[in-house]
Amino acid sequence: MTYRIVLLPGDGIGPEITRVARAVIERAAALSGFSVRFEEHAFGGASIDRYGEPLTDETLAACQAADAVFLGAVGGPKWDKAPSRPEAGLLALRKALGVYANLRPASVHPALADKSPLRADLVAGTDLLIVRELTGGIYFGRRERTDSQASDTCTYSRAEIARVARVAFEQARLRRGRLTSVDKANVLETSRLWRETVSEMGARDYPDIALDHMYVDAAAMHLLRAPASFDVIVTENMFGDILSDEASMLPGSIGLLGSASLGEARPGIFEPIHGSAPDIAGQDKANPFGAIEAAAQLLDALNETDAAARIRKAVNAMHEAGEWTGDLGGDLTCSGAGVKLVERLEAE
Amino acid sequence: MTYRIVLLPGDGIGPEITRVARAVIERAAALSGFSVRFEEHAFGGASIDRYGEPLTDETLAACQAADAVFLGAVGGPKWDKAPSRPEAGLLALRKALGVYANLRPASVHPALADKSPLRADLVAGTDLLIVRELTGGIYFGRRERTDSQASDTCTYSRAEIARVARVAFEQARLRRGRLTSVDKANVLETSRLWRETVSEMGARDYPDIALDHMYVDAAAMHLLRAPASFDVIVTENMFGDILSDEASMLPGSIGLLGSASLGEARPGIFEPIHGSAPDIAGQDKANPFGAIEAAAQLLDALNETDAAARIRKAVNAMHEAGEWTGDLGGDLTCSGAGVKLVERLEAE
Numbered sequence: 020m021t022y023r024i025v026l027l028p029g030d031g032i033g034p035e036i037t038r039v040a041r042a043v044i045e046r047a048a049a050l051s052g053f054s055v056r057f058e059e060h061a062f063g064g065a066s067i068d069r070y071g072e073p074l075t076d077e078t079l080a081a082c083q084a085a086d087a088v089f090l091g092a093v094g095g096p097k098w099d100k101a102p103s104r105p106e107a108g109l110l111a112l113r114k115a116l117g118v119y120a121n122l123r124p125a126s127v128h129p130a131l132a133d134k135s136p137l138r139a140d141l142v143a144g145t146d147l148l149i150v151r152e153l154t155g156g157i158y159f160g161r162r163e164r165t166d167s168q169a170s171d172t173c174t175y176s177r178a179e180i181a182r183v184a185r186v187a188f189e190q191a192r193l194r195r196g197r198l199t200s201v202d203k204a205n206v207l208e209t210s211r212l213w214r215e216t217v218s219e220m221g222a223r224d225y226p227d228i229a230l231d232h233m234y235v236d237a238a239a240m241h242l243l244r245a246p247a248s249f250d251v252i253v254t255e256n257m258f259g260d261i262l263s264d265e266a267s268m269l270p271g272s273i274g275l276l277g278s279a280s281l282g283e284a285r286p287g288i289f290e291p292i293h294g295s296a297p298d299i300a301g302q303d304k305a306n307p308f309g310a311i312e313a314a315a316q317l318l319d320a321l322n323e324t325d326a327a328a329r330i331r332k333a334v335n336a337m338h339e340a341g342e343w344t345g346d347l348g349g350d351l352t353c354s355g356a357g358v359k360l361v362e363r364l365e366a367e
Numbered sequence: 368m369t370y371r372i373v374l375l376p377g378d379g380i381g382p383e384i385t386r387v388a389r390a391v392i393e394r395a396a397a398l399s400g401f402s403v404r405f406e407e408h409a410f411g412g413a414s415i416d417r418y419g420e421p422l423t424d425e426t427l428a429a430c431q432a433a434d435a436v437f438l439g440a441v442g443g444p445k446w447d448k449a450p451s452r453p454e455a456g457l458l459a460l461r462k463a464l465g466v467y468a469n470l471r472p473a474s475v476h477p478a479l480a481d482k483s484p485l486r487a488d489l490v491a492g493t494d495l496l497i498v499r500e501l502t503g504g505i506y507f508g509r510r511e512r513t514d515s516q517a518s519d520t521c522t523y524s525r526a527e528i529a530r531v532a533r534v535a536f537e538q539a540r541l542r543r544g545r546l547t548s549v550d551k552a553n554v555l556e557t558s559r560l561w562r563e564t565v566s567e568m569g570a571r572d573y574p575d576i577a578l579d580h581m582y583v584d585a586a587a588m589h590l591l592r593a594p595a596s597f598d599v600i601v602t603e604n605m606f607g608d609i610l611s612d613e614a615s616m617l618p619g620s621i622g623l624l625g626s627a628s629l630g631e632a633r634p635g636i637f638e639p640i641h642g643s644a645p646d647i648a649g650q651d652k653a654n655p656f657g658a659i660e661a662a663a664q665l666l667d668a669l670n671e672t673d674a675a676a677r678i679r680k681a682v683n684a685m686h687e688a689g690e691w692t693g694d695l696g697g698d699l700t701c702s703g704a705g706v707k708l709v710e711r712l713e714a715e
């Protein structure tokens with residue numbers, strides 16, 4: 020079995036962390052007895068520079084034909100004024116691959132509890148998963164603009180809500196059986212439809228899941244007051260963007276987390292959640308653990324759970340040994356952390 | 368000079384904290400040599416129960432004729448299924464009074480730093496002000512709903528953006544001269560108009576203010592990573608709802624904060640930012656400091672800065688003496704904290 024993985028290194032620190040992810044996937048695959056073929060394509064700002072657009076037809080076709088897509092990072096001030104922005108490529112890719120469910124786990128490793136901006140006693144035991152709707156809502160609605168006025172429309176259909184809610188309910192079943200649906204049903208019509216749809220599904224198909232509803236403003240507070248009380252959170256695109264970035268601070272470094280964007284069929288998109296960090300690009304300083312976690316999520320999605328588990332075990336061992344990059348107070352370089360991780364994979 | 372203040376105690380703990388605010392305003396006014404006349408009206412759920420609607424014409428007329436409106440809290444599960452919800456009354460009141468700028472300060476008193484969910488070292492020195500646009504955006508846009516689909520539209524005009532930005536720039540001038548404008552200009556058309564408008568105003572009218580722009584997801588992170596780095600934040604209605612609730616956790620108890628909603632002319636609306644907390648309503652347990660801070664904001668807006676300063680001084684003295692309600696680890700009741708505060712006002 021050979022998997023085809025498209026790598027989109029992208030911009031800023033994207034290429035350096037993608038190199039680490041590639042090496043880690045390659046090694047974990049060899050140890051678990053399957054093989055991978057990588058194909059690299061320009062994406063985001065890098066693609067604008069080369070081809071004048073952030074996502075070419077050729078790159079998209081390659082992604083569509085792949086078993087999985089690994090994305091480094093896109094964007095940077097260099098393209099802020101470009102007629103077509105790197106971010107537009109990302110949104111187009113999500114839409115074209117139909118990856119409507121973005122899964123962002125955030126858990127706090129005990130060895131890292133004192134790196135969190137939250138008090139260690141409060142953040143201890145946090146292990147949550149945000150399931151964000153990724154191909155609908157105000158991100159993809161009608162836009163209007165005149166010189167003096169602008170508008171954006173948020174639209175959701177029952178079917179769009181149901182399919183992402185199903186992913187969240189199923190994840191809750193695999194975890195601790197709790198699902199918090201986040202909306203603003205006291206104000207928004209889309210949120211009322213969201214709440215109705217999720218409630219009906221819960222009562223009909225998931226009586227075993229403890230479902231509750233929370234307003235988005237209350238959720239923003241609760242993530243700080245009692246982060247360990249959450250299991251799975253499901254929410255619409257814009258709220259998910261904000262809450263998942265807020266939650267990403269809990270583990271102490273945004274450099275640690277990965278995200279999986281999944282649709283009905285392969286390929287999914289797997290990426291670290293940090294940005295392109297142009298200020299440290301090319302300096303071999305970036306924290307590659309987010310990319311490594313994304314690599315593990317990618318293997319999980321391919322059902323290569325053995326390889327994914329190997330990677331997570333090696334990551335945990337590094338945390339326990341305090342083998343970190345500078346953002347966590349360690350002295351490893353980005354590539355050095357990658358080499359260490361591959362060594363630990365071998366050693367097991 | 369006699370000010371007319373309309374009190375809208377509302378629901379849940381609203382009445383008990385409003386009683387404290389009233390006593391405090393009354394005493395501070397007497398000490399500073401002016402007088403107030405209070406008028407109480409039903410609002411929110413309490414008004415639904417009595418009149419079938421959350422905001423009656425009579426209550427609205429009274430608010431319009433007042434010098435200031437003090438609001439306790441509205442809402443509760445009791446009215447969640449009501450045809451007209453308490454929240455609808457609040458939105459209608461904001462719109463009718465034209466209070467387009469919602470000012471929410473959040474600062475961390477040193478005596479309370481260890482109550483914050485954030486690490487004390489990180490939260491120390493935090494003193495920020497969120498200026499939230501309050502009468503536009505997706506809260507007031509066109510809504511559509513069929514059985515299988517729903518939509519909400521977010522619209523902003525240049526004029527709506529400019530007037531709230533002006534409030535924020537002026538506040539920045541009174542404070543530390545920094546303004547962070549928060550948007551999602553990499554995705555939303557309204558955010559691009561927002562950024563354009565704020566940038567132009569900054570360059571033209573406020574060259575003395577250090578203006579920067581931040582995406583809303585980055586802001587949600589940055590509030591946790593470096594809360595003390597913010598001075599004034601300005602943002603649109605929905606983002607402001609989420610970020611100001613997130614920021615409200617920084618001082619350790621949501622019970623401490625007040626908000627002022629201001630328009631072109633009086634009256635403004637002044638309220639604690641906590642909700643109606645139906646679970647502890649009527650038990651004399653609520654923390655009245657948020658209502659007391661809202662009372663001080665009300666007096667500031669009436670230009671009675673001497674009376675406002677008296678109140679804040681007494682509040683600080685109570686913090687330093689650890690005279691708190693149960694949510695902060697103290698043993699005062701809600702009314703008891705009010706009595707203590709009035710005593711401290713006298714003593715000065």
Ligand SMILES: CC(C)[C@H](C(=O)O)[C@@H](O)C(=O)O
Pocket residue numbers: 094106109260553554584
């Ligand atoms: C770059 C931007 C368009 C994107 C989003 O808002 O979805 C990013 O913030 C993310 O969360 O992946």
Ligand SMILES: CC(C)[C@H](C(=O)O)[C@@H](O)C(=O)O
Pocket residue numbers: 205206236442454457608
């Ligand atoms: C009750 C609700 C409509 C309101 C809002 O979202 O504006 C509240 O959350 C607030 O922030 O004042």
